[in-house]
Amino acid sequence: MLVLVSYDVSTETSDGRRRLRRVAKICLNYGQRVQKSVFECKVEPMQLETLKNDLLDIINEEEDSLRIYRIVEPLEKNVIEFGKFKAVDFEDTLIV
Structure with a gap:
C-alpha cells in the first residue's frame, strides 16, 4: 500500500532538531521524500x-x-502531481 507521511516537528530546541532528523531518517528507510516534511512510502501492513x-x-x-x-x-486517479519533482514509480525497475 502507498502511504503519505507528513510531520511537523518543533525545532525551537536542540532536542526538537534532533527529533526532526530522526523522524526524517526513519521515513527515508521506508520511502522517498516528496517535500521537506512529506514522504511517500510503499509498505506492507506490518511495515506500516x-x-x-x-x-x-x-x-x-x-x-x-x-x-x-x-x-x-x-x-492515477488519486494522485495529481505538479511542478519539477516527479515521484519514483515503485513498480518500475530501478537501475542503481
Missing part, C-alpha cells in the same frame, strides 16, 4: 505498523504532529 510505532516513539505529541494517509489505488 512498525513505521508508525517508530515515529511515535520519537515525536513529542505535545509539541509535534504526525499524519499518515493511505493513498488508495488506482494512483
Whole structure:
C-alpha cells in the first residue's frame, strides 16, 4: 500500500532538531521524500505498523504532529502531481 507521511516537528530546541532528523531518517528507510516534511512510502501492513510505532516513539505529541494517509489505488486517479519533482514509480525497475 502507498502511504503519505507528513510531520511537523518543533525545532525551537536542540532536542526538537534532533527529533526532526530522526523522524526524517526513519521515513527515508521506508520511502522517498516528496517535500521537506512529506514522504511517500510503499509498505506492507506490518511495515506500516512498525513505521508508525517508530515515529511515535520519537515525536513529542505535545509539541509535534504526525499524519499518515493511505493513498488508495488506482494512483492515477488519486494522485495529481505538479511542478519539477516527479515521484519514483515503485513498480518500475530501478537501475542503481
